[in-house]
Amino acid sequence: MLKKQKEIIKADERLRSVAIIMDGNGRWAKKRLLPRTKGHEKGAAIIEDVLSVFKEIGVHYVTLYAFSTENWKRPKEEVDAIMKLAYKYVDKVYMDRLKGEKSLAVRFIGDKNGLPEKLREKCIEIENMEKDSEFVCNIALNYGGRAEITNAANELVKKGLPITEENLSREMYTKDTPDPDLIIRTGGDFRISNFLIWQGAYSEYMILDTLWPDFGREDIEKCVKDFYKRKRRFGGLDKEDESPK
Numbered sequence: 664m665l666k667k668q669k670e671i672i673k674a675d676e677r678l679r680s681v682a683i684i685m686d687g688n689g690r691w692a693k694k695r696l697l698p699r700t701k702g703h704e705k706g707a708a709i710i711e712d713v714l715s716v717f718k719e720i721g722v723h724y725v726t727l728y729a730f731s732t733e734n735w736k737r738p739k740e741e742v743d744a745i746m747k748l749a750y751k752y753v754d755k756v757y758m759d760r761l762k763g764e765k766s767l768a769v770r771f772i773g774d775k776n777g778l779p780e781k782l783r784e785k786c787i788e789i790e791n792m793e794k795d796s797e798f799v800c801n802i803a804l805n806y807g808g809r810a811e812i813t814n815a816a817n818e819l820v821k822k823g824l825p826i827t828e829e830n831l832s833r834e835m836y837t838k839d840t841p842d843p844d845l846i847i848r849t850g851g852d853f854r855i856s857n858f859l860i861w862q863g864a865y866s867e868y869m870i871l872d873t874l875w876p877d878f879g880r881e882d883i884e885k886c887v888k889d890f891y892k893r894k895r896r897f898g899g900l901d902k903e904d905e906s907p908k
């Protein structure tokens with residue numbers, strides 16, 4: 664009997680930009696009777712593999728929600744642990760870049776001013792490195808969608824420019840990234856949590872029960888397949904539903 668060939672999952676220009684709400688680290692740790700910080704550790708450890716799967720599939724931009732403007736309300740120990748993990752990740756990307764690895768460009772979205780100094784400086788150093796990679800990962804740190812829109816409006820006022828959709832989009836942290844075609848949330852909750860509320864206006868959403876530390880190739884392929892089954896109309900109609908004039 665012929666063995667069924669493995670389906671090749673590829674993204675095209677319809678799926679250039681993906682964003683992810685990485686939720687479920689705490690529950691992953693709790694299930695194993697571990698402290699929440701262990702969940703974040705595992706959550707940070709899978710990022711490299713997740714990015715390489717998206718890159719292999721052909722997605723060009725991945726935006727990760729790592730720390731929101733509301734996450735400062737968590738216990739100091741947990742906040743410190745997440746900041747340390749973020750620093751460790753950013754430093755690794757930095758060192759890889761110095762060694763000549765150019766296949767990944769990392770950028771940051773959010774208010775860097777609120778970050779610990781060492782982390783903030785490392786983020787700025789990375790953003791100032793070469794930007795010629797075809798694969799971009801935006802990391803949302805100290806990010807809030809409402810704050811981003813408010814900040815963009817204030818920038819326009821300062822510059823004396825009219826508040827239009829185009830002008831606002833140009834002032835967003837994500838000005839160099841196409842709006843997400845697909846936003847994935849792990850951990851099973853049906854919420855946006857103040858993430859890309861401007862940019863996600865016409866995104867497709869996928870909510871997975873998988874907890875972030877368990878997220879991998881199978882989940883990614885499932886999301887991509889589901890995305891291609893959907894009809895994106897951006898508020899318009901399908902050709903076949905347009906009535907004859």
Ligand code: FPP
Pocket residue numbers: 685686687688689690691703704706707710728729730734745748749752802850
């Ligand atoms: C949400 O899970 C996750 C976070 C608030 C932190 C995400 C951080 C990382 C994956 C690691 C650090 C980042 C980088 C860039 C390396 P939760 O704690 O809300 O989980 P729960 O809903 O199960 O409690």
